[in-house]
Amino acid sequence: MIFPPRFWRYFALFWITVGGLLGMAIGLDNHRDLFETQAPASSASTSTATAAGQSDNVLIEQGHQLLRLGNCMSCHTERGQAAGAGGRAFETPFGKVYSSNITPDSQHGLGTWNANDFWRALHHGKSKDGRLLTPVFPYQHTTLITREDSDAMFDALKTWTPASNDKPIDKPSKTLTWPYGTPVAIAVWRSLFFSPGVYENHPQKSPEWNRGAYIAQGLGHCAACHSERNEWGAIQSVNDFSGGRMPVINWYAPSLTSLKETGLSQQTAQDIAQLLQSGKNDQASTIGPMAEVVQHSTQHWRDNDLLAVATYLKDLAQQASPSAVTTTATKPADTRASAGLSPSAKVLSLGTKIYDDHCAQCHRSQGQGVPGAYPALAQNRAVLLNDPTNLVQSVLYGGYPVVTAHNPRPFGMPPYILTLDDREIAAVLTHLRSQWGNQAAEVTPLQVNRIRSLQGP
């Protein structure tokens, strides 16, 4: 069929119009800050900082507290370099991103910024110069921070020692794989997955619950890890805590609402707060990236903030699994069935031998551990996670629990990456996932190898 030239003219006109409108819409969407006359009204009850009648010193201290709630320093500090001077690399499936210098250095840091610029970065995800920030900076979350809190954080940042960088930190446009670092790609991503927002108070919930939600969804950016990211690297929503695999660094952040994975619904708010404050409680201890969060952030939180977040998370967990008893009752049946196969006798005997040789000395013959020193493996939720990633990490690299005021001299586990091969690690993990009442799927040498080869010694 041959179309007349007029058709092609209209055809082209149509697509140019569609493309133009779409481009304009994306453009407008990404520059909402230009039309913002005043900051959105904040719900004062959740804010830390309340300007009325506060002296500067109190505000600045509140700002420091907020920076700790957000764990800002942890990402904005490179190993061995000045605090806040940035340069720490974040590997993503789309390439590398280096954190920026947020000290008040006028050349490399935020020295020339004002409170409006800072607010625009947190709320709109845009730099002072108008550059769209990559979502490695968690502005899906920080957009919920109130203007008062943003100002207090900025005031606190200004009191830090300015630190310059030996050489300028590479911008994402240079370090991300093409085309992900281009302004167009970031603009499209933002139109799809980001809109500036405020935390909406739930009037039927307590102020404590709302404070917890404000921290967990906003500054605390819990869902940045505890939520599965889609193929574009976006999380479902800031209040989705259903667990997720952390790409590239290979840890699994367990679901905070699942009874099986973390069981927060069955713990008291005090227990949950204790885990965040001291890195461990009677039921669990933190490892991997969460230990880093405890080290740099949650151990320094104030008690009422810890309890607020604990109250909020516990409530979510209770809503997610209201009939705790029935869930527990059905648990043992499905795991073995879903595993589909039972490990061979050869694997089991190898696993037993490795366990006796390397693990039993600390974790004990019945996987009961040593209270206060070595965790029990029997009926340990971390051992029973469907995804064995964290177990493999622990055996390969060992590690110490994080030192906190409540756990100042922890006991540690040696790395086994040089002593045990993939088959042996798989066998011993399969062993401890099938002993002492534990029922979880077999771990394969391939699963071990994937993590070993990605991380290296």
Place this chain on the structure above:
Amino acid sequence: MYFVSFFSIKTKYFKRSVSLTWLFASVTLLLSQVALGQGSSFKDDMAERTRACTACHGEQGKAGPDGYYPRLAGKPAGYLYNQLKNFQEGRRHYSLMTRLVDPLSEAYLQEMANYFANLKLAYPPAASPPERVSHRLLNEGQKLALEGDSTRNVPACSTCHGAQLTGIQPNVPGLLGLPLDYLNAQLGAWQTHQRKAAAPDCMSDVVQRLTSEDLVAVATWLSTQNVPPAALPAKQISVPLKAPWRCGSAPELSKAQP
């Protein structure tokens, strides 16, 4: 009759002894079970807390079997602590070490360093020189270690590491009792800036003045020297370092001491 009575007496004794044995055995069993329940081999001490270290660095930190995990026992506490901090702060690179020390506090790292520093254990005899090592190489190594090279302004190892090369308290390590592989690897790492110390980095300055052949010569000679019996790190440097030499990790070397 006699036989019977003897038998009965014997039985009586036998019974008593059996019951005593049982009592003894059951008490022992009970005690051992109590001990097992609380962890028969678990002691709440630093040896238990440093299992993650001794898994590679050998029992009591006497060095690992393969030559790459150096001895920790008896090294100066300040030196050990500085190394732990170097791993934490990126001046030394070995991801297994970095991951282990990352979550630990300075106070706890210092306690670990003190623990290993206070383990006074005998050293094994030094290795004999590897085959095909020439006398010339060993002599060059010895000369550099004990005399240095004034033409290149290279001080002797013994200037800072003690006349006996057993280190100087609290921050300078001894150089004897270390395997050749480890010495070569470390000197190579200094040369390529993979290993650093706190600035000003005097060790780096020294190594940069030497060639790879020099480093191999020194390492080879050092690895073949026996540790003097009951050798301890020296209390202080005999002649304080003169400007421009300064060491960030051992500032006391430059100070005139009482």
